[in-house]
Amino acid sequence: MPPQLVELSPGMKVAEKWTIIKKLGAGAFGAVYHCKFGLREGALKTEPVDASMPLLAMEAHVLQELHRIKDDRHFTKCFDIGRDSQTIGPAGKVSFNYIVMSLVGPGLDKLVKARPGRRFSPGTAIGVSIQMVLHDGRNLCRQTSLERCRRHGCDWSVQRSSTPGQ
Numbered sequence: 001m002p003p004q005l006v007e008l009s010p011g012m013k014v015a016e017k018w019t020i021i022k023k024l025g026a027g028a029f030g031a032v033y034h035c036k037f038g039l040r041e042g043a044l045k046t047e048p049v050d051a052s053m054p055l056l057a058m059e060a061h062v063l064q065e066l067h068r069i070k071d072d073r074h075f076t077k078c079f080d081i082g083r084d085s086q087t088i089g090p091a092g093k094v095s096f097n098y099i100v101m102s103l104v105g106p107g108l109d110k111l112v113k114a115r116p117g118r119r120f121s122p123g124t125a126i127g128v129s130i131q132m133v134l135h136d137g138r139n140l141c142r143q144t145s146l147e148r149c150r151r152h153g154c155d156w157s158v159q160r161s162s163t164p165g166q
Helices: 056-067 108-114 122-134 143-152
Strands: 018-026 031-037 040-048 078-088 092-101
Touching: 018 040, 040 056, 040 078, 056 078, 056 092
Parallel strands: none
Antiparallel strands: 018 031, 031 040, 040 092, 078 092
16 A cells, blocks of 8 residues: 555644645645745655655755755755654554755646646747756756756756666
């Protein structure tokens, strides 16, 4: 049985500090929530502790490495990472991993819905298509790629090679 998505409700506190404001979305690997701690707002991603392919620790490591780049304004910041447990409805106590990073704006689905005729301009469509191809999982993030990424604003923050032996 695949791990169940962690469902948090507005007002819940993660790690006794991050207050959930609302759910932003969910995918195959987990859910993302808008959260707040003091004056800082962020995006809190969750994944089940027993996830078959845990990714949040790797994502946090990559973000922390990217933060060391002199001009790191094109990358999200990692504010917090950890593990928490919540009592959630009939599921009882649920443990999950989480990462809190800077908010980066609406998702692609919301951006396209906001466009006239629900279509991007040809230039935007080409740019988005290039980024989608680059994110197909066979691209490896190296310093030369990071330099190119800094120049062109691509988000390669979690890229690694899926080609065996590389």
